[in-house]
Amino acid sequence: MILALRVNVGTLRGLREGVPNLVQLLRKHRVAATFLFALGRDHTGKRVFRPGFLGNRRGVSAVRRYGVRTLFYGTFL
Known part of the structure; x- marks a missing residue:
């Protein structure tokens, strides 16, 4: 079975704090994910x-x- 992991980033706090921590965790477990960012203010x-x-x-x-x-x-x- 193949799973896809999509991460939606919708806030500045999520971009600054959440994404780096999540990337580190995903790399540790060798998991790939697609990150989608809400652009603009x-x-x-x-x-x-x-x-x-x-x-x-x-x-x-x-x-x-x-x-x-x-x-x-x-x-x-």
């Missing part, structure tokens, strides 16, 4: 104003998932 903070965004998503709050700084992109930063 990070407007994650604008989603804060949508109903239900700050609530739990898959058991993790938006603040824990994205971090406070990321939630300000597109609004104050």
